[in-house]
Amino acid sequence: DTGVSQDPRHKITKRGQNVTFRCDPISEHNRLYWYRQTLGQGPEFLTYFQNEAQLEKSRLLSDRFSAERPKGSFSTLEIQRTEQGDSAMYLCASSGRGTSGGAKQFFGPGTRLTVL
Amino acid sequence: GIQVEQSPPDLILQEGANSTLRCNFSDSVNNLQWFHQNPWGQLINLFYIPSGTKQNGRLSATTVATERYSLLYISSSQTTDSGVYFCAGKETSGSRLTFGEGTQLTVNP
Numbered sequence: 001d002t003g004v005s006q007d008p009r010h011k012i013t014k015r016g017q018n019v020t021f022r023c024d025p026i027s028e029h030n031r032l033y034w035y036r037q038t039l040g041q042g043p044e045f046l047t048y049f050q051n052e053a054q055l056e057k058s059r060l061l062s063d064r065f066s067a068e069r070p071k072g073s074f075s076t077l078e079i080q081r082t083e084q085g086d087s088a089m090y091l092c093a094s095s096g097r098g099t100s101g102g103a104k105q106f107f108g109p110g111t112r113l114t115v116l
Numbered sequence: 117g118i119q120v121e122q123s124p125p126d127l128i129l130q131e132g133a134n135s136t137l138r139c140n141f142s143d144s145v146n147n148l149q150w151f152h153q154n155p156w157g158q159l160i161n162l163f164y165i166p167s168g169t170k171q172n173g174r175l176s177a178t179t180v181a182t183e184r185y186s187l188l189y190i191s192s193s194q195t196t197d198s199g200v201y202f203c204a205g206k207e208t209s210g211s212r213l214t215f216g217e218g219t220q221l222t223v224n225p
Contacts, residue, residue, distance in 0.1 A: 031211070033211070033212070033213075035213075037157075040217075041217060042120075042202050042204070042215030042216055042217050042218055043159070043202075043204075043213075043215050044215070045212035045213065045214070048211040048212065050211075055211065056210065056211055056212065058212070089157050091157075091159065093213075103147065104147070104149065104161070104164040105147075105149065105213055106161060107151075107158065107159040107161075108158075109156065109157065109158045110157045110158065112157065
C-alpha cells in the first residue's frame with residue numbers, strides 16, 4: 001500500500017529561477033490537493049483537483065504559480081521567477097470519495113524549497 | 117472560510133504524564149483530522165473524527181460537532197510523542213482543509 005509521494009524532497013534554487021515539483025497520489029484517489037507550510041505555521045491550502053479538473057484555487061496562488069494534473073493521476077506545481085518569500089514546505093495530499101463530502105486526506109512527505 | 121484555534125500553543129510534559137489538546141472551529145465542519153508532524157515535516161494521520169470519540173492505543177479523540185470543538189488526549193506520554201500536533205477542518209462547502217497553528221509538545225525523560 002503506497003502512500004502519497006513527492007519529488008524532489010529538497011530543492012535549493014536562486015531567486016528568479018523556475019522550479020517544478022511532482023506529486024503522485026495514492027493510486028485509487030481521484031482528489032489531489034496542494035498546500036504550503038512556512039516555518040512555525042500550519043499548512044495553507046493552495047489548490048485542489050478532482051480528476052484532471054482544477055476546481056479550486058487559493059488567493060495565495062499568485063500568477064507565478066501554476067498547477068496541472070493532465071491525466072488525473074500525478075500533478076505538478078511550477079513556480080516561475082522564484083522569490084525568497086516562496087521558501088516553504090510544499091505538501092501534496094490526496095483523498096478518495098468521502099461520505100457526506102468529507103473525505104480523509106493523506107499527505108505526502110513534502111518538498112522543502114529554499115530560495116537563495 | 118473557517119477559523120481554527122488550537123490550544124495550548126506549547127506544552128511541556130514529563131514522561132508518563134497525560135495531556136489534552138484542544139481545537140475550536142468558527143463554523144460547522146464535515147471533516148476533522150488530527151495530525152502529528154514528524155521532525156522531517158511529514159504529517160502523520162492520527163484521527164479522522166468529524167464527530168464522536170475514537171481511540172488508538174494511548175491516543176484518543178473526541179469531537180463535539182454541535183459545539184464546534186475537538187479534543188486530543190495523550191495518556192502516559194513518551195518522548196517519542198514530542199512534535200507538533202495539528203488539527204484541521206473542512207467546512208461543509210468547499211474542499212480545503214483549514215489548519216490551526218499547532219501545539220508544540222515536548223515530552224522530557
